[in-house]
Amino acid sequence: METRALIIGGGPAGLMAADALCQADHAPLVVDAMPTLGRKFLMAGKSGLNLTRFGDRDFGAAYGAGAGPVPGLVDAFGPAEVAAWAEDLGIALFTGSTGRVFPKGMKASPLLRAWIRSLEARGAQFRTRWRWTGLQDGFRFDTPDGPCILTPEICILALGGASWRRLGSDGAWVPWLREAGVTVRDFAPANAGLRVAWSDHMDRVLGHPVKGTALTAGGQTHRGEFVISQRGLEGGGIYVVSRAVREGAELHLDLMPDWDLSKIGQRLKKAKGSLPNRLRKGLGLDPARTALLMEFGQPLPDDLAPLIKHLPVRHDGLRPLDEAISSAGGIAWDALDDRLQLRALPGTFACGEMLDWEAPTGGYLLTACLATGRHAGRAAARRLGG
Numbered sequence: 001m002e003t004r005a006l007i008i009g010g011g012p013a014g015l016m017a018a019d020a021l022c023q024a025d026h027a028p029l030v031v032d033a034m035p036t037l038g039r040k041f042l043m044a045g046k047s048g049l050n051l052t053r054f055g056d057r058d059f060g061a062a063y064g065a066g067a068g069p070v071p072g073l074v075d076a077f078g079p080a081e082v083a084a085w086a087e088d089l090g091i092a093l094f095t096g097s098t099g100r101v102f103p104k105g106m107k108a109s110p111l112l113r114a115w116i117r118s119l120e121a122r123g124a125q126f127r128t129r130w131r132w133t134g135l136q137d138g139f140r141f142d143t144p145d146g147p148c149i150l151t152p153e154i155c156i157l158a159l160g161g162a163s164w165r166r167l168g169s170d171g172a173w174v175p176w177l178r179e180a181g182v183t184v185r186d187f188a189p190a191n192a193g194l195r196v197a198w199s200d201h202m203d204r205v206l207g208h209p210v211k212g213t214a215l216t217a218g219g220q221t222h223r224g225e226f227v228i229s230q231r232g233l234e235g236g237g238i239y240v241v242s243r244a245v246r247e248g249a250e251l252h253l254d255l256m257p258d259w260d261l262s263k264i265g266q267r268l269k270k271a272k273g274s275l276p277n278r279l280r281k282g283l284g285l286d287p288a289r290t291a292l293l294m295e296f297g298q299p300l301p302d303d304l305a306p307l308i309k310h311l312p313v314r315h316d317g318l319r320p321l322d323e324a325i326s327s328a329g330g331i332a333w334d335a336l337d338d339r340l341q342l343r344a345l346p347g348t349f350a351c352g353e354m355l356d357w358e359a360p361t362g363g364y365l366l367t368a369c370l371a372t373g374r375h376a377g378r379a380a381a382r383r384l385g386g
């Protein structure tokens, strides 16, 4: 099979690169290892597909230090452009109270179907169960019809990060690119839960949400909700501090961020009865927060107020990479030029989560995948003469 423009990886980044190539009349061949395209995108839609976010005054800042050109690229193709693109595909959107943008139906499947139809109508071709296996004499694949080698004029790699491997992105490509002289930073969990070996007394609050707390790590404080799970702490409130924790910061909880130390102290003094009663009646602490105080606060001091405001979270690190929502690490920025072309492999571009950036949940991940996919697709089209 011959093709001038090849995209390996049919997730959101690869499909947006395909979109850009189609717009420049260079309809590509998109191949993916899985039996169907966009599996992680569909999984993202299971809990409500958060496409992007409005109202963030400095959207690009969410990508933090070391995100290379990503802040600039989401400036060029950011929340307004992502929303307009989805609406152009016939998907009605709504914006939640925190600015998060979702399809009205919450799911990813109608958007993915409409997107693939639109790409097919513009000439893109798709092959599934095509697994890229390395770089010898071209791009080698295992396909349902046996091994094959493609030597396109341009190739866009959009292979994803290295979490949730069962959805397709397994990072198998890292050694092949390293051998070819491309610097790739080791993958690490991002937006990940925390491992905690609970004592038995936590059994009664497993599965409970923890609301109304503030989490501080690495000098930053965030309000957020999370869940006490069998294996530790999970959910958005924890994900947002997971980068700082991964980088070695201690994590502290303020169990009552709206009350100051003296108010908590006075209420505790006034309240009568057992300690759990005083915490419940005097402070209104629910069972989940009380259990966390008892678990992490041992041995309990006489004056509990400072501990309630600054409770150290004892944990065994982040949950494994495969369980993380996304991954940090990937192709290093100095391995790419400003067109997202690999310096070591001219004509080969890369985009999406396989690049070395990370971001919190809240639509920042997909927005960057779409923005980098579009940028790589447009640059590849220019190389083809579009």
Ligand SMILES: Cc1cc2nc3c(=O)[nH]c(=O)nc-3n(C[C@H](O)[C@H](O)[C@H](O)COP(=O)(O)OP(=O)(O)OC[C@H]3O[C@@H](n4cnc5c(N)ncnc54)[C@H](O)[C@@H]3O)c2cc1C
Pocket: 008, 009, 010, 011, 012, 013, 014, 031, 032, 033, 034, 037, 038, 039, 040, 041, 043, 044, 045, 048, 049, 050, 051, 052, 130, 131, 132, 133, 158, 159, 160, 161, 164, 167, 168, 169, 170, 171, 172, 173, 324, 325, 326, 351, 352, 353, 354, 361, 362, 363, 364, 365, 366, 367, 369
């Ligand atoms: C549970 C969950 C919920 C999420 N929710 C959201 C959300 O609401 N909002 C948000 O912004 N982000 C969310 N994300 C993150 C978001 O889905 C990812 O950041 C995004 O899908 C990454 O896009 P990508 O195209 O770079 O990679 P992927 O979507 O991982 O696509 C990569 C593709 O490459 C293919 N591939 C890999 N290796 C090979 C190979 N050797 N040969 C051929 N093909 C290969 C894979 O099969 C896959 O189809 C969520 C993630 C998870 C796990």
